[in-house]
Amino acid sequence: MARLKYPIGIQDFREIRTKGYHYLDKTTFIHRILTEGKYYFLSRPRRFGKSLLLSTIKEIYSGSRELFEDLWIADHWDWDKRHPVVHIKFAKSDYQGLGLAQAIFNELDKSAAELGVTLSKATFKERFEELLMVTTLAQGRVVLLVDEYDKPIIDYLEAPEQAKANREVLKQFYSVLKDADPYLELVFITGVSKFSKVSIFSDLNNLNDLTLHLQYSTLLGITPEELEKHFGEVLTQMEAKTPDIRHWVRRMYNGYSWDGQHHVYNPFSILNFLSSSSLRNYWFETGTPTFLIDLMRKVGRFVWNEDEFVALLDLASFDLERIDPATILFQTGYLSITELNEPEGWCKLNYPNQEVRASLEQLLLAAYQYRIGSGLPTVLELRQALERNNLDRVVEIINTAFSDIPHDLWKGATELHYHALVHLTFSLLGNYLKSEVNSSLGRCDAIVQTATHIYAFEFKLEQSAAIAIQQIIDKNYLGPFQLDTRQKVAVGINFSREKRGVDEFDWQEIA
Known part of the structure; x- marks a missing residue:
């Protein structure tokens, strides 16, 4: 089998097709989009192929049939149907250095130069109108592609006033499209987030949002079926060294869903894995x-x-004035739909896979510890101590995790940080040992299994280690493991606000 060239991070369709990179044919979806509508919006997380999608559409309307040989659309498209393309890439514009209005002005001039038309209007709004009208009169109706439309806002979420100012500029920019229908063949706008229509698209009420559209849930990403069809031989070769590699690949990288039924891999992660054979994050x-x-x-x-x-x-609506964690976690890809009920207007979310969960939990652990970097070293040290059955070291590591919390937070949000650090530490431990962390009432705080021991951890705040151990015994947290021959141990740990850490710990072997 010839070694495949994986298009990792390559966003240009022409480059992929002319330089021998492997391309998964998504042109049946694209053909349906181009023939069934005119105004589209699509939100997907980063590294999911939005830019490549727009680049592909650009080449179709440019009549580049030679790039589509052996793809489905090659024999299903009228290649004489060409239209001028205005392709605006906000990630490539210097809005941070020039200001957004000037950056848009420059992008319009760049598009005009590529299309061979001359612009004379003074403001970016007038210039945009002029570009669409002049180009249509000279070359036909325009295909407008806008990539990462929201980047000038997302990049300034930590500077709300600038984010709001950029939002107003974008609102003016898109308002031009309201009366530009005679000049437009197609409009396709992509981004990570979907801002409420009143925020940006108030004058553009005819956008067909494909984000949760059932027919396009697998438009971007790689489905399990596509993975087997295109890369099954590669995975089979890996099985010689790692027999259960397909299981680990699914657990690590699969799981993104926008309808609760169909799942896809993030192309960036899975292609990196296929290229390196390394199950990294x-x-x-x-x-x-x-x-x-x-x-x-x-x-x-x-x-x-x-x-x-x-x-x-x-x-489905990101609002600068009221940022909902669920919204931003979903739109940025940290949560994915597990159940969708459109008639009743609700869904349920969860982490798509282990890669994403571990990424977020490591960063959150470091944030709650007020440390730079990830919280992974703490977790690995804890694993080592547990594997050695060194409970004194376990408590020392837990104390270290709490030691950097500022004193004023222990006075105020003590319980929040206490619960966060305990939960995140033991949840991440589950990547390396069999560790189950529960948060509902009446269940053990953490169960950890090593080769020789099964530990039940119960944590208390301003109580005692004895109370914690007694709760483990009374509620029979280790009961499900009664037939297991490993040594079972109840561990009670009590935290103190005054000491800002562990005040007392004890353990007891359970027969």
Whole structure:
């Protein structure tokens, strides 16, 4: 089998097709979009192929049939049907240095130069109108593609006033489209977030939002079927070294869903894995906005309840004045739909896979510890201590996790940080040992299994280790493991506000 070239991070369709990179044919979806409508919007997380989708559409309308040989659309499209394309890429514009209005002005001039037309109007709004009208008169109706429309806002979430100012500029920009229908063949706008229509698209009420559209839930990403069809041989070769590799790949990278039924892999993560054969956390390496972590710590969110109902109206609309953690976690890809009920207007969410869950929990653990980087070293040290049955070291590590919390937070939000650090530490431990963390009342705080021991941990605040151990015994938390021959141990740990850490701990072997 010839070694495949994986298009990792490549967003240009022409480059993929001319330089021998592997392309998963999504042109049946694209053909349906281009022939069944005119105004589209699509929200997906980063690294999901939005830019490649727009690049593909651009080449179709440019008549580049040679790039589509062996793809479905090659024999299903009128290649004489060409239209001028205005392709605006906000990620490439210098709005941070020039200001958004000037950056848009420059983008319009760049498009005009590519299309061979001359513009003379003074403001970016007038210039946009002029570009659409002049181009249509000279070359035919325009295909407008806008990539990462929301980036000038998302990049300034930590500077709300600038974010709001950029939002107003974008609102003016898109308002041009309200009366531009005679000049437009197609409009396709993509981004990570979906801002409420009143915020940006108030004058553009005919956008067909494909974000939760059932027919397009697998438009981007790689389905399990596509993975087997295109890369099954690669996985089979890996099985010689790791027999259960398919299980680990599914657990690590699969699970994104926008309808609760069909699931896809993030292309960036799965292609990186296929290229390197390494089950690493590639999502973590693409970066997580500090704003998201700060927001979750601010609202005290460190665990997601998979049975929680979320209104679709809240999920589909990002509002600068009222940022809902569920909305931003879903839109940025940290949560995915597990159950969808459109008639009743709700869904349920959960982490899509282990890669994403671990990424977020590591960053949250570090944030609650007030440390730079991830919280992974703490978890690995804890694993080592448990594997050695060294409970004194376990308590020392837990104390260290609490030691950097500022004194004023122990006076105020003590219980929040106490619960957050305990939950996140033991949840992440589950990646390396069999560790189950519960948050509902009446269940053990943590069950950890090593090769030789099964530990039941119960944590208390301003009580005693004895009370914690007695609760483990009274509620028979270790009962399900009665037939297991490993040594069973109840561990009670009590925290103190005054000491800002563990005040007392004790353990007891359970027969």
